[in-house]
Amino acid sequence: MYHRKSSDENEQYFLPADETEFDRLDMAHHLQLLILDGELHKAPIQNDPANVLDCGTGTGIWALDFGSIHPGSKVIGVDLAPNQPTWTYPNVVFETDDLEKEWTYQKNHFDFIHSRMVGSAIRDWGRYTRQMYEHAAPGAYVELSEHSMWTYCDDNTQPPTSISLTYFTHLTAALSKLNIHTRDFSSRFFRSHLEAAGFVDIQVFVYKVPWGTWPKSRKFKHMGAVCSEVCRTGIEAYGLMAMTRLLGMEESEARAICTEFVDTMYKAKEHIYHLQ
Template structure:
């Protein structure tokens, strides 16, 4: 297997041009054989409720996003977004045969693992997550386990042909250790793929986002709150490249995607991506911000709610042309 040498989208630094109308959504008309997963104890399934949302009890202090049905819907829509961004591809690593052993870190609802297992019937796919929100019945080559990725991994060394990790930045405190464990358990010649987005900054190419924008206030407050929680929200593409190299990986390919929030771009695909991400943001602002801002950022529930509402209103208006960045990196463990 070899990495895909052609980026799906160019690492584009050109400004995103807004279309004339900010209110056109741009959205077009958008079980296989199963086996039961291991039963879970009641304690593992325990949840707590705060700020009108449900959170997994055993994830507290490690992961601050909800685990309720609203969040599961957002995660599945986010998966659809990444498929759109990557032109339908589940991975930027290209395989000349099904990778035998695959690990999906922070599998969430398990949707990526299930689709990868369906697309690669010769692969055994293991999805790991803190919260038990995966389906009880899955394909025979897909397995889900509950574990903490920051604890010592119990998999065999040199085992996985491919390790996939997407949007776990809000739950990883020690990236050096995390990537060293990936390296330890990745097979020589195997690949890892990271996909992370910017937590500490939002961007605008045309000056339409004011310095006092609720968007900027929100992202700064969330970033400061994550720091107090022990996370590092300041990592950017160059940091992930360095961390992969320090862990021992080689042939690192990096792809940078601009991610507009709302259907304001002029170009058709960017407008569609913006429309999907705008829909994701309706619950995403709350998912990423509510718990950390109230538990670590010293905001009251009312203050956090008001800030989130202002951000959602701005997305609907489409007058501030804000975007984030998504970084996808593919790297190989030397033979």
């Protein structure tokens, strides 16, 4: 369908599972490193935490990087889709499972739980964060990294008729049919769920990530270029399936929206960004 291999017929995971998508996920990992100035996480990890859980591991690249730096840690990478490599470090294992179901791990077990970019798959954030709390060891760190599924602009270069707003309006409507409400995503939203679950000493970091090479600073221009490459195939990966399968839109119309969005992004006349 759409010349992209589907990962599952289940609507819960509607993104493709092909080499194009795997490359995009690895590039998204590189973008995350740029955002965090080369660091794998913000949590003040010391030494090698004994048990680490990487939620939404994707291609497994974060879990592998962490495992290589922390050989004394046992790292479990879990994802709904089996997109991970067959080769891994001795201290890294991958599991295919649904994080929204009851976790079967030992309670009070993990010293570090890392969750990144699972926003388009989690329906019940209250339950998700509660299970994190139940399975985190006393004194453990939990880190969530998500991004807004909306674009913003500070200088009025994005008109109300922008194709980016059209695209995200459709995507938001599509995901809401799966009970995934991405317009709620904000630092306040995630903080409230962590607090309700019982977590303390919560720190929030918010970053502006440009779409396109419009920033003047060298750092953010490079970040925008990498983000554009991530989004080049990501716009289609998210948009086509969501708009056709969930909204009943004709494929030609959905593809036209995606193509126009990518073209607009590369022209960089609209100074747009997302929050992460």
